[in-house]
Amino acid sequence: MTAMGYADRPAPGVGVGTLFGRVMGLVALTVLCATLGVYLARDWGGAGWFIAWLVAFGCLLGLNAANARGNTGLAFALLLAFGLLMGASVSTTVNYYAETDPVALRQAFGATTLFVGVLGAGGYLTRRDLSFLYRFAFFALLGLLLAGIVLIFVRIPAAYTVYSFFGLAVFGLYVVIDFNRLRRAGTAQAIPLAAGIFLDILNIFLFFLRIFGSSRR
Numbered sequence: 001m002t003a004m005g006y007a008d009r010p011a012p013g014v015g016v017g018t019l020f021g022r023v024m025g026l027v028a029l030t031v032l033c034a035t036l037g038v039y040l041a042r043d044w045g046g047a048g049w050f051i052a053w054l055v056a057f058g059c060l061l062g063l064n065a066a067n068a069r070g071n072t073g074l075a076f077a078l079l080l081a082f083g084l085l086m087g088a089s090v091s092t093t094v095n096y097y098a099e100t101d102p103v104a105l106r107q108a109f110g111a112t113t114l115f116v117g118v119l120g121a122g123g124y125l126t127r128r129d130l131s132f133l134y135r136f137a138f139f140a141l142l143g144l145l146l147a148g149i150v151l152i153f154v155r156i157p158a159a160y161t162v163y164s165f166f167g168l169a170v171f172g173l174y175v176v177i178d179f180n181r182l183r184r185a186g187t188a189q190a191i192p193l194a195a196g197i198f199l200d201i202l203n204i205f206l207f208f209l210r211i212f213g214s215s216r217r
Helices: 017-039 048-068 072-089 093-100 102-125 131-153 157-186 187-215
Strands: none
Touching: 017 048, 017 072, 017 093, 017 157, 048 072, 048 093, 048 187, 072 187, 093 102, 093 187, 102 157, 102 187, 131 157, 157 187
16 A cells, blocks of 8 residues: 555544545535535526636635635635536536436436446545556546537537447546545545535536436437
8 A cells, every 4th residue: 555645644633534435525515515506697698607617616726725725714714616517517407307307317416426426436446556557547538528528519419329428437547546646645635525516526426417318208
């Protein structure tokens, strides 16, 4: 097993299991805030979703900076704001499926729970440090973003399905790495880790929603 640096060690008296519970609790709170954001932004139109996304990105940068300075109170508040704004940014999509295809919405929720549960458990139980995979995951994410831009201008129905499965593979890899990192992280990393895992879950949910929604058309 790779030796952990001082910054990555759990604080005295705080076990790995306690850290896991803390991070998962933060993830659950962020998901609740995102759900509230989906509801509050249900009647938004125009560029509202994009503005919410931009501000959410700012909150993500802010929470990492605040956490690095030891201001966990501000980092926690920004985490909740991040979840709320991310929920608002995807509100149009989620509410569209809720009205037109609620079955796809339920299927996406169930598939996301199972997908993240299995991969997260695998990553957490893996003793080897998998942080070296972050670089590969980053380049795969760049490829995913470029493919998404291309698909804006090139309309190929089958390509959207391939793109969605590729997205699941990329964020599935992030789930494995993030949960593996959780195994050896210090308590100071609880909030950034929760933000990362929340993003993994949200993107996986959206890709499953696209897959199940398109399969019923």
